[in-house]
Amino acid sequence: MRSFSNANPRDMQQAAKLAQQARMEGRNAAFAGGGSDMLGLIKERIATPDVLVHLKGIQGANKVETKGGATVIGGQISLSDLSHNQVILKRYAVLAEAAGSVATPQIRNAGTLAGNVCQRPWCWYFRNGFPCFKAGGSQCFSFNGENQFHAIFGGGPSFIVHPSDTAVALMALDAKFRIVGPSGQRTLSAADFFTLPKQNAAKENALAYDEVLASVELPAAAAGQRSSYHKVLDRDAWTHAVVSTAVVLDMNGDTCRSARIVLGGVAPIPWRVPEAEKVLTGQRVTPELAARAAETALAGAQPLAKNAYKIPLTKEIVQRTVSAVARA
Amino acid sequence: MSKPRNKKSISRRKFIEGTGAALVAAAAVPTLDAQTPAAAKASGGGTSAVPRSTIRLKVNGAMHNIEVEDRWTLVEVLRDHLKLTGTKIGCDRGECGACTVHVDGNAVYSCSQLAVWMDGKSIQTVEGLEKNGKLDPLQQAFIDFDAPQCGFCTSGQLMAAKAVLNKNPRPTREEVRAGMAGNICRCSNYNLYVDATLAAAGVSAGMGSKTIIVDDAGATRVAPLKTLGRATPRIDTRLRVSGKASYTGDVSLPGMLYARVLRSPHPHAKIRKIDTSRAADLPGVKAIVTHENCNYVWGAGSIAGGRQYVEEMKKITKQRRYAFNNPVRYAGEPVAAVAAVDRHTAEEALQLISVDYEVLPFVLDQEEALKPGAPQIWPEGNISLDIRNEAKPMREARGNVEQGLRESDRVFESRYSTTFVHNAQMEPRGAVAQWEGDKLTIYTPTGGIANCRTDMARDLGIPEENVRVICQYMGGNFGNKNQNQDSDLITATLAKLAGAPVKLEYTRKEDFIGMHGRWPTTQYYKVGVKKDGTLHALEMRGFSGMGPYRKNSGSIGGIQLYKVPHVQYVVTPVYTNKTTGANFRGPEFPQGFFGAQSMMDEVAYQMGMDPVEFLVKNMTRKAEDEHEYTNYTLEECFRRGAEAFDWKKRWKAKPGSDTGSVKRGSGVAFLAFRAGLGRSAAWMDVDSQGRYKVHVGVTDVGGGAKTTMGLIAAEALGVPLSQVEVIWGDTSRCPYSVGESGSRTTIMTGYAVIQAARDLQKMIAEKGLPKGNDLLTAKADTNPSVPGGKVRNSFAAHFVEVEVDTAVGHVKVLKYVAVHDSGRIMNPLSATGQIKGAVIMGIGMALHEELHYDPRSGQALTAGYYGQRVATHMDAPDVEVIFIESDDGYGPFGAKSIGEAGKLPAVAAIGNAIFNATGKRMRDLPIRRQRLVEVRA
Known part of the structure; x- marks a missing residue:
């Protein structure tokens, strides 16, 4: 491995300052949560930090707290703690399920919510060291290449899909992302936190080099809120989502008061489908209606040469998940 | 020679950027970290000022104050510095689970944690499961169920299973599966785990x-x-479940250097120049080899290459495979190797080697490679040369297939294809080599210590008796492990140049892209059937993608399973610019059976027959x-x-x-x-107390060969297994064994064991047991065959x-x-x-x-x-x-x-x-x- 120094900040702001300071000294800093993704990138020399800022040791950065109706989750909570947390299981099942679907037990024990949300893409070109947009280069190798696992929505100029399961759930829960920088903090909605390649092809989110995702805040769950995450894998364990969906419905009997549906594995960001949500709003959720919502969700998909299968596949899981959540 | 220098240097990166090539090696890619934009720039690295920290670590209950480099992973510290080698490295990327340990009670991948992050934490490894010399019940159950095959994943499986039981003492089958989902077993003994x-x-x-x-x-x-x-539980399972079995990577010799290999990013390129001077200047670098200073032929790397040592072939061999080849013919082919004081320095040195490539056109698909105008991988063309150096397809025929197809009532045709699949044995290739004068000792994961020795002596041009091959435990085989590897040659060469023992560790990726797997095929079938569903004619045309070297025949097995009067089989092995296709568990059969048996299934349905009925008939x-x-x-x-x-x-x-x-x-x-018979050997001795030792050249790739040899000896001698000690895996102590490939160790070496037992019994009958410290020894070298042309x-x-x-x-x-x-x-x-x-x-x-x-x-x-x-x-x-x-x-x-x-x-x-x-x-x-x-x- 290339050499670097490890830094153990006291708090998130100090973490951010360490990154800022490194930059001023002409050095490169990176943040690590559980480390699973970052160490892989360093070993492959895709990331080359001189300073690695370790966030997971920060005291109190892994708590789940309820404030009023809202729930604040520290970014450094482990994915396994998150998936077993009683508050989350009860009110925000979609997030617990998404966290529990990540990789393997070992990675969930080490990996953090913030790390899962901020992990780099798992595009096979990027991970194999091709000088693509995501590596600071100026092309996307998948566009005319092997794009079986690439975007059908929101692609261009990079066609990666966002790799995080929890990000899909967080967007479906209308989470707010609390970001800490060297001189303060800001809060972004999911819509503003995740950024498309056309905004900045090298990045997946709005974090500056010296900012960290400190926590997420989930709004109060409506009384009739039910939710679920459905992930399609490429073997029966430890792959990123081929496609996935997070469905959050506020149900009154068998009528849907409101819906949030987000797709994973289809776009460079978690892909919300408002038109499909509208199909459900105010309606009795029948299998036919779920199918119509699924159809609507995939309208406008623009597959590349080798990933058109994602359209029927995603439709199917949207239909199934909407039906299942409505029935539950 | 150990520090080659070239005056002029063109960096590989510069070269690639300059030519606008579409790809570069990982090492040459402009890099970014996760949350930082491109502007930040890293320096070249080097070992001069490597940041270090002192940490307190509780490992299996014992406190350690250790100074670590910040970049060291937990598994590095456990294995290299605390000598707890029970925890294995299978992938070093959080993909396989072989390195699973508990941190404060939670199972994690120790390859994906920095040691410095573990400050103040409590670690439990497989070595900590045993309490006061008593195995944990889980370890005992692993023994009783014969859960470990090769054993390389076992420590990780144990720690994962332990974590499941700690949280959930009475889990369901599904809960155990889910809890162990992060632990690959390539022997795939999942049921028994x-x-x-x-x-x-x-x-x-x-x-x-x-x-x-x-x-x-x-x-x-x-x-x-x-x-x-x-x-019968295996005689060595206790060592496998307690982390004590010593695999190649666990061997550590005083003064040992670490080696890394630089590989070509191009599937086909001529190396114009390699400049190693900057790497040689890096403090800690002790030896560098490239095709310029290491021109050993790697005979076992290809059939034609191996055959060239047969006198009659030496003169006509056209296509030699070397440890380092120029041109390089697949992406991942070794270009240079470095030995340095530690693995990070060796890896760093690779970054400093500049290679000037002339990129050549390439072809990946076996049928494309035969088309006119396809890139030529060898001057003789893309049809792979056979052991006689002839470029011709393999043919077999019975009857007259054209006539047979004409006579058939119905004829069916289909095309099948199979892809390249890597063996993916849990233990990545690597070796430890040590020279004492002109004598080489090499520790390497081989299923064939005898063949490996022969190969090494031949390739290095030294007498066989100067080579000792040791493999006590190895982490899976599945093919291509009954010879020497290029890693063995590279390690031996570096050790010679450096004048110190060298350990080479292939990364998981290197093992995949640089070594052999199952060759891809395309298969065209034409099947003629009589009205009553009787097979009448069978034609198969196939194409096998061998990569650029022909390591195996490339045949496509399957049609021999049928009773049919008219058969024609033509398979063309083709050179491509993928990594080499070779032996992988039934080399030509799983892919050939897929084609042939799917085809016959098609025919059965077309004929309106139950497939079982159709198969039993045909x-x-x-x-x-x-x-x-x-x-x-x-x-x-x-x-x-x-x-x-x-x-x-x-x-x-x-x-x-x-x-x-x-x-x-x-x-x-x-x-x-x-299931044929064949040549192998065994020695057996007995001492004055009637204790037997059986010496066999097996290493036990996972199938249990050591135990089987012990059982056969005990049976043949009429004594309990406990009275027989098995000596294995060391050419200085074991005779020729056929080597663990081709599903034949039990048959062939087992046969020799029986013969040695009978000979020894005869000697005992004649002379009685030996006296004092004397031994009676019987040496059997058997080569039986099945008489009467039977199969x-x-x-x-x-x-x-x-x-x-x-x-x-x-x-x-x-x-x-x-x-x-x-x-x-x-x-x-x-x-x-x-x-x-x-x-x-x-x-x-x-x-x-x-x-x-x-x-x-x-x-x-x-x-x-x-x-x-x-x-x-x-x-x-x-x-x-x-x-x-x-x-x-x-x-x-x-x-x-x-x-x-x-x-x-x-x-x-x-x-x-x-x-x-x-x-x-x-x-x-x-x-x-x-x-x-x-x-x-």
């Missing part, structure tokens, strides 16, 4: 691991023996329709299997007939596979039911029954694992596995366990095994081959079951989710 874990929890294993042994219903009843045939009765088998139990395999599986009930007469998107269906496939085969029939969720393309195996005749079952415990593991590997090949190449860059995109989608605990169904025991009177007590057998029919059986469920014939491997969704859409 789960059984053992449940047993340790006091939960009944249920039907999970059912194995039944029945007699051959024919005349050849198997006489019971005293020692053989009883479920399957082989004599080898090549000509030679009698020493015994024949195929019909029995089918009968028993159909019964146990309930074929009539599960099979759908109308494929795809289940309503709705979730459909069930069943498939069948079968096997007849070599010895193992047989099997596999039955599988799948449930296909067609709308989402998911396949679930509901029931799997594998019926095998492998002759006498020497140790039912290990035999069971051989079949179960092989079947699960076959399922993985059918549904998921592929080393996928990028057609534009020629680089492999899916190297590693994550990329190739190697089966996990969650992908492994419970497999029921039925052994039909037979004794044909040959081999050691009637034992036949077993190691490869289970995988061969599994791939075809799955494909056929998917057809029965869905009505869609999947003709290309792997039958991935995507393809199933596409055929439905």
Whole structure:
């Protein structure tokens, strides 16, 4: 491995300052949560930090707290703690399920919510060291290449899909992302936190080099809120989502008061489908209606040469998940 | 010589940028970190001021204050600095689980944690499971169930299972699977790991691991023996479950250097110049080798290469494979290697080597490579040269196929294809080499210490007696491990140059992209059938993608399974710019059986016949329709299997007939596979106390060979196993053994063991036991054959039911029954694992596995366990095994081959079951989710 120094900040702001300071000294800093993704990138020399800022040791950065109706989750909570947390299981099942679907037990024990949300893409070109947009280069190798696992929505100029399961759930829960920088903090909605390649092809989110995702805040769950995450894998364990969906419905009997549906594995960001949500709003959720919502969700998909299968596949899981959540 | 310098240097990076090439090696890629924009720039690195920290670590209860480099991972500290080598490195990327340890009670991958992050934490490793010399009940259960095969993943499996039980003392089978989902076992002994874990929890294993042994219903009843045939825990399992078994990577010698290999990013390129001067200047670098200063031929790297040492071939050999080749012919081919004081310095040095490549056109597909104008990989063309240096397809024929097809009432045609799949054994290749004067000792993961020694001596040009090969434990084989490796040559060369012992460690990715796997094929079948469903003519044209070196024949097995008068087989082995296709568990059969047995399944349905009925009517009765088998139990395999599986009930007469998107269906496939006799040797001695030692050149690649040799010796001597000590895995102490490949160790080396026992008994009868410290020694070198032109085969029939969720393309195996005749079952415990593991590997090949190449860059995109989608605990169904025991009177007590057998029919059986469920014939491997969704859409 290339050499670097490890830094153990006291708090998130100090973490951010360490990154800022490194930059001023002409050095490169990176943040690590559980480390699973970052160490892989360093070993492959895709990331080359001189300073690695370790966030997971920060005291109190892994708590789940309820404030009023809202729930604040520290970014450094482990994915396994998150998936077993009683508050989350009860009110925000979609997030617990998404966290529990990540990789393997070992990675969930080490990996953090913030790390899962901020992990780099798992595009096979990027991970194999091709000088693509995501590596600071100026092309996307998948566009005319092997794009079986690439975007059908929101692609261009990079066609990666966002790799995080929890990000899909967080967007479906209308989470707010609390970001800490060297001189303060800001809060972004999911819509503003995740950024498309056309905004900045090298990045997946709005974090500056010296900012960290400190926590997420989930709004109060409506009384009739039910939710679920459905992930399609490429073997029966430890792959990123081929496609996935997070469905959050506020149900009154068998009528849907409101819906949030987000797709994973289809776009460079978690892909919300408002038109499909509208199909459900105010309606009795029948299998036919779920199918119509699924159809609507995939309208406008623009597959590349080798990933058109994602359209029927995603439709199917949207239909199934909407039906299942409505029935539950 | 050890520090080559060139005055002029063109950096590889500069060169690539300058030419605008579309790809570069990982090392040359402009890099970014996760949350930082591109502007920040890293310096060149080097070892001058490596940041260090002092940490307090509690490991297995003991406190350690250690100074660590900040970049060291936890597993590095455990293995290299605390000498706790029970924790293994299988992938170093959080993909396989071999490095699983507990941190404050939670299972984590120790390869994916920095040691410096562990400050103040409590770590438990496999070494901490044992308390006061007493094994943990889980360890004992692993022994009792024979859960470890090669054992390389075992420490990780134990720690994962322990974590499951700590949280949930009485888990269900599914909970155990889910809890261990992060631990790959490439021997695929998943069933037994789960059984053992449940047993340790006091939960009944249920039907999970059912194995039944029945007699051959024919005349050849198997006489019971005293020692053989009883479920016996392996003699070395205790070491495998306690982290004490010493694998190559666990060997550490004083003053040892670490080596790393630089590989070509280009699938085809001429090396104009290599500048190693900057690497040589890096403090800590001790030796560098490239094609310029290391021109050893790697004979075992190709057939033609190996054959060139035969006198008559030496003069005409046209295509030599060297340890370092120029031009490079696949992306991942070694270009240079560095030995340095530690692995990080060696890796850093690779970054400083500049290679000036002249990029050449390349071709990846075997059929494309034969088209006019295709890039030429060798001057002689792209048809792979055979051992006689002739570029011609392999042909076999019986009868007259054209006439046969004309005479047939119906003729069916189809094309099948299979992809490159890597062996993915858990232990990455590597070696430790040490020279004492002109004598070389090499520790290497080989299943053939004798062959490895011969190869090393030949390649290095030194006498065989100057080479000692040691392999006490190795982490899986599955092919290409019965020779020396390029890693062995490179390590030996570096050690010679540096004047110090050298350890070379291949990364998981290097093992995938640089070494051998199953060759991809395209197969064209034409089948003629009579009205009554009798096969009449069978034509097969095939193309095998061998990579740029012909390491194996490249044939495509399968059509020999049928009784048919008119046959023609033409297979062309073709050079391509992928990594080399070679031996992988039944080298030519799983892919050939998939094509041939899917094709015959098609024909059966077309003829309106039940596939079982069709196969029983048309399957082989004599080898090549000509030679009698020493015994024949195929019909029995089918009968028993159909019964146990309930074929009539599960099979759908109308494929795809289940309503709705979730459909069930069943498939069948079968096997007849070599179980021939042949040459091997064994020594046996006895001391004055009547204690026996059997010396055999086996290493036990995972099949249990050491224990089997001990059992055979005990049986032949008429003493308990405890009175026999087995000496293995060291050429200085063991005679020639055939080497663990081709499913033949039990048969061939076992035969020699019996002979040595008989000879020794005769000596004892004549002279009595020796006195004092004397030994009596018998040395047997046997080479038996089956007389009368008979052919010895193992047989099997596999039955599988799948449930296909067609709308989402998911396949679930509901029931799997594998019926095998492998002759006498020497140790039912290990035999069971051989079949179960092989079947699960076959399922993985059918549904998921592929080393996928990028057609534009020629680089492999899916190297590693994550990329190739190697089966996990969650992908492994419970497999029921039925052994039909037979004794044909040959081999050691009637034992036949077993190691490869289970995988061969599994791939075809799955494909056929998917057809029965869905009505869609999947003709290309792997039958991935995507393809199933596409055929439905």
